[in-house]
Amino acid sequence: MTTPAPDILFRAQFKIDLAKPPTLDDDLNGLFRLRESLRRCSPKLAEWYLGGLSKEESFMYQAFDDNGPTTALMAVLREKQRKDKRLPVMRRVGVWNGFDDDDGASMGLMVSVTEQSSHLRFDTSIREFLTFDNVVSTTKNMIEIWNPLLVSVMPTFYPPVFKDRPGVGWMLYLPKVLTAQQVPEARALVPIVGANKKQHGTIIVSVTDEPFSDHNPAHVKIAHDIEIRLVDQDLLPRYEDL
Structure with a gap:
């Protein structure tokens, strides 16, 4: 099935x-x-x-x-x-x-x-x-x-760790330059480069080999670990600050 x-x-x-x-x-x-x-x-x-x-x-x-x-x-x-x-x-x-x-x-x-x-x-x-x-x-x-200011990509009913902040889910774009040292849990970090050839943002990816599912505990754990890591470094904004 x-x-x-x-x-x-x-x-x-x-x-x-x-x-x-x-x-x-x-x-x-x-x-x-x-x-x-x-x-x-x-x-x-x-x-x-x-x-x-x-x-x-x-x-x-x-x-x-x-x-x-x-x-x-x-x-x-x-x-x-x-x-x-x-x-x-x-x-x-x-x-x-x-x-x-x-x-x-x-x-x-x-x-x-x-x-x-x-x-x-x-x-x-x-x-x-x-x-x-x-x-x-x-x-x-x-x-x-x-x-x-951000782009989130996730299942409709994905449960983020922090209700007052955007969830990572499958992918999250932030207008920040992020490195693997800052977000080691991410499965990929996709740089966004402007017309001036300088990076101005990053797409944080939690799963690369299949669609993200909120019914898969492993997927949710990766996304939650990334959210916690970002908050610990004050890199995940509150909605009220956007």
Whole structure:
């Protein structure tokens, strides 16, 4: 009997430039750029539809074509934006890939036009997508697009050691240069290098040879050991400080 693939949640937390806040077009172009990287990982991540509607109605609104966000998506979201009384303080966009259960995936973007953090999330259980290389490349693309304060990659119900801090789970990106001497428990440390050829961040990896599972005690122990090590060195921030 084949065990079901874990539901893996990517979550990026970032701050916008309040002096030049992003527009709805910027939001959708960021999601489009992420979709372009995802479709190279799995054909099930090629087509996306507007979320928050009934399934039948959602299929009427394709989110992206080969050139970017569709005119239909833009029209629906602009009308929603016009009616939303929370705007311009908060803006939300959600899309899904049209599949249910283990083939499903969704992307959601919440932009806060305040001092509060904004959030990008992507989650999926697609088995062929959940490889070390695909997960690292997706994390790198999120970093490139949103310049986040952190990116966490973990099962939806992963239990971190510290409730007030991000968990390591499968992978955790921090905008810090970290070494194997600082995090010896990590199975890999992936450097993130900017256009200036200097490292500005690190993806900490707990498992490299299979998808991380919160049902595997060995996986959870590695991640927890990394979290404790980071906190001991004051390298894992509190959410309230981000």
